Amino acid sequence: MVTYAPSTLEKKWQQQWAKQQAEAGKASNGVEAVGNTVKNPYYVLEMMPYPSGRLHMGHARNYALGDLIARFKRKQGFDVLHPPSWDAFGLPAENAAIKHKVSPKVWTEKNIAAMRDQLKRLAISYDWDHEVSTCDVDYYAQQQKLFLALYEKGLVYQKESSVNWDPVEQTVLANEQVVDGKGWRSGAPVEKKKLKQWFFKISAYAEELLADLDGLTEWPEKVRTMQEKWIGKSTGALIQFPVVETDQSIEVYTTRPDTLFGGTFVGLSAEHPLAMEAAKNKADVADFIKKCAKQDTSQKTLDTMEKEGVDTGLRVINPFSKKEMPVYVVNYVLMDYGTGAVYGCPAHDERDYVFARKYDLAIQPVVSGPEGAAQELPYVGPGTLINSGFLDGLSVEEGIKTALVKLEDLGCGQAQTTYRLRDWGVSRQRYWGCPIPMVQCGACGVVPETRLPVQLPEDVVLEKAGNPLVDHPSWKHVTCPKCGGPAVRETDTLDTFVDSSWYFLRLVNPKAETPLDAAAIKNWLPVNQYIGGIEHAVMHLLYARFMTKALRDCGLIDLSEPFQKLMTQGMVCHETYRNSQGDWLSPEEIETVEGRVVEKATGQEVQVGSAEKMSKSKLNVVDPEGIINAYGADAARLFVLSDSPPDKDFDWTETGIHGAWKYLNRLWRMCLECGSVEVVNADTDKQQLSAIHETIRDVTRHFDQFHVNKGIARIRELTNQLSQNQPEISPETYRFGCEVALQLLFPMVPHMTSELWQRLGFDGELASVSWPVADETMIVKTSVCYAVQINGKVRAKIDVDPSLDQELLIAQVKDHEMVKKHLENKAIRKTIVVPNKVISFVV
RNA sequence: GCCCGCUUGGUGGAAUUGGUAGACACAAGGGACUUAAAAUCCCUCGGCCAUUGCGGCCGUGCCGGUUCGAGUCCGGCAGCGGGCACCA
Numbered sequence: 001m002v003t004y005a006p007s008t009l010e011k012k013w014q015q016q017w018a019k020q021q022a023e024a025g026k027a028s029n030g031v032e033a034v035g036n037t038v039k040n041p042y043y044v045l046e047m048m049p050y051p052s053g054r055l056h057m058g059h060a061r062n063y064a065l066g067d068l069i070a071r072f073k074r075k076q077g078f079d080v081l082h083p084p085s086w087d088a089f090g091l092p093a094e095n096a097a098i099k100h101k102v103s104p105k106v107w108t109e110k111n112i113a114a115m116r117d118q119l120k121r122l123a124i125s126y127d128w129d130h131e132v133s134t135c136d137v138d139y140y141a142q143q144q145k146l147f148l149a150l151y152e153k154g155l156v157y158q159k160e161s162s163v164n165w166d167p168v169e170q171t172v173l174a175n176e177q178v179v180d181g182k183g184w185r186s187g188a189p190v191e192k193k194k195l196k197q198w199f200f201k202i203s204a205y206a207e208e209l210l211a212d213l214d215g216l217t218e219w220p221e222k223v224r225t226m227q228e229k230w231i232g233k234s235t236g237a238l239i240q241f242p243v244v245e246t247d248q249s250i251e252v253y254t255t256r257p258d259t260l261f262g263g264t265f266v267g268l269s270a271e272h273p274l275a276m277e278a279a280k281n282k283a284d285v286a287d288f289i290k291k292c293a294k295q296d297t298s299q300k301t302l303d304t305m306e307k308e309g310v311d312t313g314l315r316v317i318n319p320f321s322k323k324e325m326p327v328y329v330v331n332y333v334l335m336d337y338g339t340g341a342v343y344g345c346p347a348h349d350e351r352d353y354v355f356a357r358k359y360d361l362a363i364q365p366v367v368s369g370p371e372g373a374a375q376e377l378p379y380v381g382p383g384t385l386i387n388s389g390f391l392d393g394l395s396v397e398e399g400i401k402t403a404l405v406k407l408e409d410l411g412c413g414q415a416q417t418t419y420r421l422r423d424w425g426v427s428r429q430r431y432w433g434c435p436i437p438m439v440q441c442g443a444c445g446v447v448p449e450t451r452l453p454v455q456l457p458e459d460v461v462l463e464k465a466g467n468p469l470v471d472h473p474s475w476k477h478v479t480c481p482k483c484g485g486p487a488v489r490e491t492d493t494l495d496t497f498v499d500s501s502w503y504f505l506r507l508v509n510p511k512a513e514t515p516l517d518a519a520a521i522k523n524w525l526p527v528n529q530y531i532g533g534i535e536h537a538v539m540h541l542l543y544a545r546f547m548t549k550a551l552r553d554c555g556l557i558d559l560s561e562p563f564q565k566l567m568t569q570g571m572v573c574h575e576t577y578r579n580s581q582g583d584w585l586s587p588e589e590i591e592t593v594e595g596r597v598v599e600k601a602t603g604q605e606v607q608v609g610s611a612e613k614m615s616k617s618k619l620n621v622v623d624p625e626g627i628i629n630a631y632g633a634d635a636a637r638l639f640v641l642s643d644s645p646p647d648k649d650f651d652w653t654e655t656g657i658h659g660a661w662k663y664l665n666r667l668w669r670m671c672l673e674c675g676s677v678e679v680v681n682a683d684t685d686k687q688q689l690s691a692i693h694e695t696i697r698d699v700t701r702h703f704d705q706f707h708v709n710k711g712i713a714r715i716r717e718l719t720n721q722l723s724q725n726q727p728e729i730s731p732e733t734y735r736f737g738c739e740v741a742l743q744l745l746f747p748m749v750p751h752m753t754s755e756l757w758q759r760l761g762f763d764g765e766l767a768s769v770s771w772p773v774a775d776e777t778m779i780v781k782t783s784v785c786y787a788v789q790i791n792g793k794v795r796a797k798i799d800v801d802p803s804l805d806q807e808l809l810i811a812q813v814k815d816h817e818m819v820k821k822h823l824e825n826k827a828i829r830k831t832i833v834v835p836n837k838v839i840s841f842v843v
Numbered sequence: 844g845c846c847c848g849c850u851u852g853g854u855g856g857a858a859u860u861g862g863u864a865g866a867c868a869c870a871a872g873g874g875a876c877u878u879a880a881a882a883u884c885c886c887u888c889g890g891c892c893a894u895u896g897c898g899g900c901c902g903u904g905c906c907g908g909u910u911c912g913a914g915u916c917c918g919g920c921a922g923c924g925g926g927c928a929c930c931a
Binding site: 048050052090164172176222225229299302351424428429430495534537642649655662666709714717785786790793817818829830834 | 844845846847848849854855856857862863866867868869870882883897898910911912924925926927928929930931
C-alpha cells in the first residue's frame with residue numbers, strides 16, 4: 001500500500017488549486033471567484049493580523065478556524081468571501097527600523113511576503129485577489145477621503161489633550177513604552193504634555209452603541225457586557241458648589257446626590273482652572289500641580305497610585321448641609337472626565353475614605369445598611385439615609401430622586417445622564433501611519449487637504465528624536481488648498497485603530513475608486529462570521545461599530561452593525577524552559593533524556609515552567625514551518641482545531657501534534673484497504689448506518705456552533721467504530737462510512753481527504769461535493785440506558801426498550817436486583833422519571 | 844485599583860434546558876508482533892477501601908445555600924488570565 005506522504009501530496013493539491021485559480025479565475029480551492037454581487041453570500045473574516053514577520057501557532061489556529069468555516073459554508077452552498085488583510089502600520093515597524101536600519105516599508109513588505117507564503121503552505125482558502133494592506137497608498141488614500149467625509153459631517157475636531165512625553169528623546173511615548181513611569185529607552189521620568197490633537201466624536205454615538213448591543217445576539221455575552229460597562233451610562237446630578245467669598249462656583253458630577261449631606265470636601269483635577277488660579281497664591285499647590293504633571297496617562301496608574309492632595313485654601317458651601325467644605329487639588333481626578341472635579345463622601349466611597357483618613361477630613365455617615373449587615377466604613381451597599389435632614393428615612397434610590405428635585409428647586413443642580421466613553425483621540429506623533437489630510441494655513445486656518453493622496457515620504461530619518469515628518473526638509477511645506485498661500489501639513493498620523501475600523505468594508509471590493517462600494521457592501525455585509533482574539537473585545541470592536549454608524553450617517557453606506565456573529569478565540573500557549581543560569585530556552589534547544597528534560601548543548605537539567613502565552617521574550621514560540629515540514633499542514637491544522645474549544649486558551653505540545661499525525665495515518669490505511677468481510681451481521685450493519693447518519697447530524701451541529709473539538713471527537717468515534725465493526729458490516733456500509741468521514745474532515749484536512757477521495761475512484765474533486773445531510777429516518781435506537789437513583793445516588797444502570805411506557809418501565813426497574821436491595825423495607829415517597837435518562841426514587 | 848472572564852483525572856478536554864462526571868484524545872503502565880527499535884494492534888488507567896465476584900465511600904479551585912438530584916443555579920472567598928482608551 002502507498003504510504004501517507006504529506007509533503008508531496010500537499011504540494012500536488014496546492015499546485016492544482018493555484019492553477020485552477022489562475023486559469024479559471026477561481027478562488028484558491030476550486031470555487032468560483034467571488035463577485036461583488038452574489039445570490040447566497042457568506043462573509044467570513046479573521047481580525048487583520050499585524051505582520052510581525054513569521055506566522056506563529058496562534059495565527060495558525062486563528063486561520064485554521066476561519067478556513068474551517070469558509071470551507072464548511074462553501075460546501076453548504078454559500079458564496080463565501082474569505083479575504084486576507086494586513087494591519088501594516090504601527091509602532092513595531094518603527095522600532096525594527098531603528099534597531100535593524102531598514103525602512104519600515106521594506107521591513108513590513110518583507111514580513112507580509114513571508115507570512116503570505118506560510119498561509120499558502122497551510123492552504124488557507126483565501127480570496128487572494130481581495131487582499132489589502134493598510135500601509136499601501138491605495139488603502140490609506142481612501143481612508144483620507146473618509147476622514148474628510150467625517151470632518152464635513154462634524155464628527156472630527158481638535159482639542160488639547162495630554163500625552164506621555166519623554167524629555168530626553170523629545171518624543172511621545174505609548175503607554176507600553178512607559179515602564180515604571182520612565183521612558184523605556186531613555187529611562188527618563190515621563191512628563192505629561194499638552195498637545196492639540198484630532199478626535200473622533202464617538203461620544204455622540206454612545207447611546208446608539210449601547211442600545212444596539214441588544215441586537216448583537218450572536219456575540220458572546222461577555223463581550224457585550226464589557227462594551228456596556230465601557231460605555232458606562234449613568235444617571236446622576238450636576239451640582240454647583242458656590243465658592244465662599246467669590247461669585248464663582250465649582251461644578252461636579254455625581255451618581256450619588258443622596259449622600260450629599262455626607263460630602264465633606266471637594267477634589268479638583270490639577271488641570272482645573274481654579275486649581276491653576278490657587279497655584280498663583282500658594283506655592284504648595286503650584287508644586288503639587290507640577291508633581292501631577294509627572295505621571296503617565298494610563299488609567300491603571302491613576303487608580304493604583306497613592307492618592308494625594310493639597311488644600312487650595314478655597315472653601316465651598318454644601319448646598320444641603322450648608323457647611324463649608326475644603327477644596328483640595330488631588331492627583332486622582334482627570335480634567336478629561338466630566339467636570340474635572342468631584343465631591344468627596346468619605347463614609348460611602350472607598351477612595352474618598354482613604355483620602356479623608358490621610359488628610360484628617362471629616363467623615364460623616366449618611367447611609368445605614370440593613371439590619372445585621374456589617375456597618376464598617378466605608379459602607380457602599382444599599383440602605384436607609386440618616387443624618388440627612390429632609391432625606392432621613394428614605395432608601396438610597398428614593399433619596400437620589402428626592403435630592404435631585406431639591407437641587408433643582410435650590411437652583412444649584414440638575415439631573416444629567418453621562419457616559420464613561422470618551423471621544424476617540426486619533427492623533428499619533430509618529431511616522432509609520434496614515435497622514436491626516438489637513439493643512440494649517442496662516443490666512444485660512446485649518447483647511448482640509450483635498451489634493452489626495454497625502455503620501456508618506458520615504459526619505460526620512462528615524463533614528464533621530466522626534467517625529468520624522470516634522471523634521472523632513474520639504475514634506476510639510478505646501479500651499480493652502482483654499483487660498484494658494486503658504487501652509488503647513490498636519491504632521492500627526494492616524495491611530496492604527498482607524499485603519500482597522502473600516503477594512504471589512506473595503507475588503508469586499510478593494511480596487512474600487514471610491515473608498516466604499518456601496519452595492520458590494522449591501523450584498524456582503526454584515527460580516528457573517530468574525531473571528532479574533534478576546535483582547536479586542538472592547539476597543540477595536542467598538543471603534544469598528546462606531547465607524548460603521550458614522551459612515552452610514554455620512555450617507556456612504558446603509559449599515560448600522562458590521563459584525564453579525566462574533567467568535568473570540570483564546571491564546572496559544574507553550575511551556576517555558578530555563579537553564580540553571582535562568583536564561584530562557586526555546587523548545588528546539590531542549591530534549592528529553594530518560595524522563596529528564598535537559599539542554600541539548602550542555603546536557604544540564606532544565607527547569608520546565610507552566611504553559612504561558614507564546615511570546616518572543618520567553619522564547620516559547622513554535623513556528624508552524626518546522627511542524628509542516630515534519631507532519632504536513634493537514635496534521636498541523638487538525639491538531640490546532642481538535643483538542644481545545646476555540647474560545648479557550650490552547651496548549652501546544654509536541655505529543656499532541658504526534659497524535660493528529662497518527663490519526664491521519666490510520667485514516668489513510670482505513671480508506672485504502674476496504675478489507676474482506678467475514679460474516680455480515682444485519683443488525684450491526686443497521687446500527688453502523690445509523691451511527692454514520694448520527695455523526696453527520698452531530699458534526700454539522702457542532703461546526704455550526706463552533707464546537708470544532710467536539711465535532712472532531714465525533715468523527716473519531718465514527719472511524720473507531722468502523723474499524724472495530726469492519727468484520728461484521730457490509731463493504732458498502734464500510735465504504736460509505738469512510739466517504740462520510742472524508743467529507744466531514746475536509747474543512748480541516750483538505751489535502752489528504754481530497755487525495756483519498758480521488759483514490760476511492762471519484763471523478764470530481766472533494767472540494768466541490770456538497771456537505772452531507774443526515775437521513776433522520778436511518779437513525780434508530782434499539783435500547784436506552786437509564787440511571788436509577790435512590791435518594792440522589794446512582795445505584796444501578798439499566799438498558800430498556802425505548803418504546804416501553806412509564807409504568808412498565810418503573811416495574812422493570814424495581815425488579816432489578818440492586819434496586820430491590822436498596823428499596824428493601826423502605827416506603828417510596830416519590831418517583832421521578834426523566835425520559836431517556838434517569839429514574840429517581842425518594843425513600 | 845476598576846471592568847470582564849476562567850478554574851473538571853498525570854495532561855488537553857466531554858457532559859442540550861439542573862438528571863449516569865471523565866466522551867474523544869495525549870501521556871504513563873502492561874501485553875502481542877519484531878533479532879532489536881520504530882510503527883501497528885490489544886488491555887489498564889480519578890482517589891481510597893474491598894476484591895472470588897457483587898460492591899462501598901470520597902471526588903468538578905475553597906466555604907456555605909437551594910433541590911429528590913448541582914460541574915451546571917444562588918451567596919461569599921481564593922488563584923489565574925484578558926482589558927483599562929498611544930502595543931496591536
